[in-house]
Amino acid sequence: MSVSITMDRLLVLRRLTRALEQSVTGYVRGHVTALSPLCRPRPILGDFVQSPGKETPSRPPDRVWKEVEAAYEALAPRAPFSIARDLRPPVDIPGTTLDQSPLTYVHSTDAANGGRRIVVTKPFEWILSYSAAGPGALRDLLADKNRDAGELQRLVLVTLVLNAVLKQLPGVVALFADLRIPLDTRRAPEFGDLPLTVLASAVPTLRPPDDVLVQSTEMTGTNTFQEVVDVDRLGAIPDPFRARVAEVLAANGEQLPSA
Numbered sequence: 001m002s003v004s005i006t007m008d009r010l011l012v013l014r015r016l017t018r019a020l021e022q023s024v025t026g027y028v029r030g031h032v033t034a035l036s037p038l039c040r041p042r043p044i045l046g047d048f049v050q051s052p053g054k055e056t057p058s059r060p061p062d063r064v065w066k067e068v069e070a071a072y073e074a075l076a077p078r079a080p081f082s083i084a085r086d087l088r089p090p091v092d093i094p095g096t097t098l099d100q101s102p103l104t105y106v107h108s109t110d111a112a113n114g115g116r117r118i119v120v121t122k123p124f125e126w127i128l129s130y131s132a133a134g135p136g137a138l139r140d141l142l143a144d145k146n147r148d149a150g151e152l153q154r155l156v157l158v159t160l161v162l163n164a165v166l167k168q169l170p171g172v173v174a175l176f177a178d179l180r181i182p183l184d185t186r187r188a189p190e191f192g193d194l195p196l197t198v199l200a201s202a203v204p205t206l207r208p209p210d211d212v213l214v215q216s217t218e219m220t221g222t223n224t225f226q227e228v229v230d231v232d233r234l235g236a237i238p239d240p241f242r243a244r245v246a247e248v249l250a251a252n253g254e255q256l257p258s259a
Contacts, residue, residue, distance in 0.1 A: 005208040007215060013228035017205075020229055021123045024201055028100060028126065031179050032199070036098040038172050041130075044165045051093040065089070068164050071195070072157060080142050080192050083153050091157045095131035100199060103127055105188065107225075109210040118217060121226045124203040127196050128183070133158035139190065156194060163195045178240070204233040 005013070041049045045068075046061040069087055076085045103125040109116045127135045133155045141147045141155060163185065166173060176183050176199070184198045205227035207213065217223055246256040 005206070005212055007212060010208055010212060010216060010228065013231070014226075016231065017123055017226065017228045020203060024124055024203055028181050028199060028201065031176075031181065032098045032100055032128070035172060035175065036096070039098055039162070039165060039169065040096045041093060041161050041165050044168050045091075045161065048089045048091065049093055049161060050090040051096050053096070064164050064168060067167075068157070068160050071160050071164075075156060075160075075193055076153070078192060080190070081152060081156060081194075083149050083156070087157075091161060092154055093130055093132050093158050093161065097131045099129050099131045099134055100126035101129065101135050103198060106190075107207065107213070109214055113210040113214045116214060116217075117223065118213060119224045120207060121224070122205060123226055123229075124201040124205060126199045128162070128199050129197070130158055130162055135191070135196070142190070159194055159196070163197055166197060180240075202237045204230040204237075206230040 040051065040053055040055065042051055042053045043055040043057055044061060044064055046057040048061055048065045048068075072087060073085045075081060076083050103122045104119055105122070107118050107120050109118065129135060138152075138155045138159070141152050166183065173183050180202050181199045184200060185195045186198050187193055188196060206229075207225070207227050208216070213225055217225055242256070249256050
């Protein structure tokens, strides 16, 4: 979201954002690392994937694989991928540790500010991926005119596998939500209709108006910008557990005392 802001205020918010980013990112990374073993693909997809571990699926993996296969066949021939629809399992996933990469998007400024394309980072939202197939690798491969079609197919498939695995793990998804880093599935224009798994913390951010945005990028000499923390909205960060307690008390004729 874009909010009116001055350059002086922007500098203050940048310092606050850097301090918060270090703390929140460490918090998120710790939990992502701890939950990684629960999200390995072999217990869900068995021999349809080639990855570390020797787990055996508790249920036949054929149905989940067919979902991955159908999603891939719909994506493969379309931009920006344009790759073969034929699949030959297993999918090679040499690294199944979960990794997080900052979420970015492209913002085009208005005509009065030059219609510039600026790559904006959201510091408290991340794309979740297996370490063997992060968005950076996929982005680099798509930008390569001489790209390896086989490797592109693998990266797309690994992304689809993670999405499919998490659908089979509602308990893990609930844990992420309870930790205030809920999972969401989104699309990004640069990756077409590929479903990306996104972690979004409750820390709100803002993007300044285009004139301040352009001034900031001119000062740094880049076409990139990081959203900054929205201090005015920090007080509204929800507390699901407190809300749950308040709901139970209200149902029994009591009110939760104010903090």
